[in-house]
Amino acid sequence: MSFSKFLTASVLLAAAPQVVYGQAKTSVSGVAQTSLYWDCCKASCSWADHGFFVGNPINTCDINGTRLTNWNLGTGCSDGESFACQDQIPWAVNETFSYGFVGAFIDGYGERTWCCGCYEIEFTDGPVKGKKMVVQASNSNYDGNGNSQFNFGIPGGYDYSGACAKQFGPSEINTKDNDGVLRRDQCDLLPDTLKPGCQWRFDWFKDAQRPNITWKRTACPKALTDISGCIRSDEQQFITKAETNDTLATPSSAVPIVGSISAFYTFAFAAALSAIVAF
Numbered sequence: 001m002s003f004s005k006f007l008t009a010s011v012l013l014a015a016a017p018q019v020v021y022g023q024a025k026t027s028v029s030g031v032a033q034t035s036l037y038w039d040c041c042k043a044s045c046s047w048a049d050h051g052f053f054v055g056n057p058i059n060t061c062d063i064n065g066t067r068l069t070n071w072n073l074g075t076g077c078s079d080g081e082s083f084a085c086q087d088q089i090p091w092a093v094n095e096t097f098s099y100g101f102v103g104a105f106i107d108g109y110g111e112r113t114w115c116c117g118c119y120e121i122e123f124t125d126g127p128v129k130g131k132k133m134v135v136q137a138s139n140s141n142y143d144g145n146g147n148s149q150f151n152f153g154i155p156g157g158y159d160y161s162g163a164c165a166k167q168f169g170p171s172e173i174n175t176k177d178n179d180g181v182l183r184r185d186q187c188d189l190l191p192d193t194l195k196p197g198c199q200w201r202f203d204w205f206k207d208a209q210r211p212n213i214t215w216k217r218t219a220c221p222k223a224l225t226d227i228s229g230c231i232r233s234d235e236q237q238f239i240t241k242a243e244t245n246d247t248l249a250t251p252s253s254a255v256p257i258v259g260s261i262s263a264f265y266t267f268a269f270a271a272a273l274s275a276i277v278a279f
């Protein structure tokens with residue numbers, strides 16, 4: 001085989017993975033848009049059949065904020081008795097790193113792919129550019145509109161008006177409209193349990209307006225699972241693969257809604273590899 005043919009094969013080999021990242025949908029890394037919400041409703045990942053879990057789904061609480069053990073109760077957003085727990089709020093570890101919970105949507109996948117998964121995210125624009133978080137998907141958010149989207153669970157965020165009024169009684173915030181809190185001092189209108197998460201938005205998060213992010217699945221830290229009570233059944237498999245293989249595998253439970261483009265490029269990659277091995 002000539003040197004030029006070898007070069008061609010090498011270039012193909014080098015180019016193939018880039019094509020995969022550019023076009024294929026993956027459930028382990030990508031870019032996403034963001035927003036924020038706090039609707040007080042039972043989170044979607046608090047239903048046992050909305051994901052694959054080692055034990056319980058995401059902790060859910062009664063109207064007084066006490067953790068429930070019955071995951072079959074309906075959401076407080078309709079006639080049910082199950083509400084979001086008030087400890088699933090964001091907090092800063094230092095100036096550049098925070099933990100939190102999100103309503104996730106990974107384009108091309110369903111919620112069984114992300115419920116209780118943890119993601120390392122980095123902000124790519126806005127006043128928080130360069131800052132990082134590790135978040136756990138506690139909820140699902142289907143208004144992504146063709147993009148992956150992570151909505152931060154921030155008390156006082158949009159959608160505060162409905163079930164929150166039922167849970168905490170009428171206030172200037174939760175009876176007005178769907179805007180929620182607009183200024184830091186309005187966090188004082190929230191119950192004490194929710195104030196720190198609301199203030200985090202104006203302090204660490206700098207009240208960023210829908211900053212974009214890059215994200216990749218990561219091992220769930222105990223700091224988050226101690227609060228959520230939820231671990232995915234593919235967590236250990238994911239960690240093992242991540243430790244031994246730079247090419248993170250899509251979890252076996254991840255079911256793409258659309259046909260996989262990556263299968264084709266994996267084939268092209270393998271073909272290029274065997275062309276070299278065959279010299």
Ligand SMILES: *[C@@H]1O[C@H](CO)[C@@H](O)[C@H](O)[C@H]1NC(C)=O
Nearest residue numbers: 061062063064065066081082
């Ligand atoms: C919540 O607290 C109120 C006031 O203490 C009490 O009347 C009510 O029964 C409690 N609800 C639940 C579900 O524990």
Ligand SMILES: *[C@@H]1O[C@H](CO)[C@@H](O)[C@H](O)[C@H]1NC(C)=O
Nearest residue numbers: 092093094095096097098132
């Ligand atoms: C902030 O905390 C994160 C997570 O513990 C750590 O990786 C990072 O080095 C810390 N940064 C600073 C500036 O202390």
Ligand SMILES: *[C@@H]1O[C@H](CO)[C@@H](O)[C@H](O)[C@H]1NC(C)=O
Nearest residue numbers: 033124125126209210211212
């Ligand atoms: C995030 O990305 C979208 C789509 O590219 C863009 O329209 C928007 O301005 C970006 N947001 C920020 C805060 O830069």
Ligand SMILES: *[C@@H]1O[C@H](CO)[C@@H](O)[C@H](O)[C@H]1NC(C)=O
Nearest residue numbers: 244245246247248249250266
């Ligand atoms: C790494 O993971 C990829 C994707 O699942 C797989 O195709 C490849 O064989 C793995 N490599 C090793 C050395 O395990």
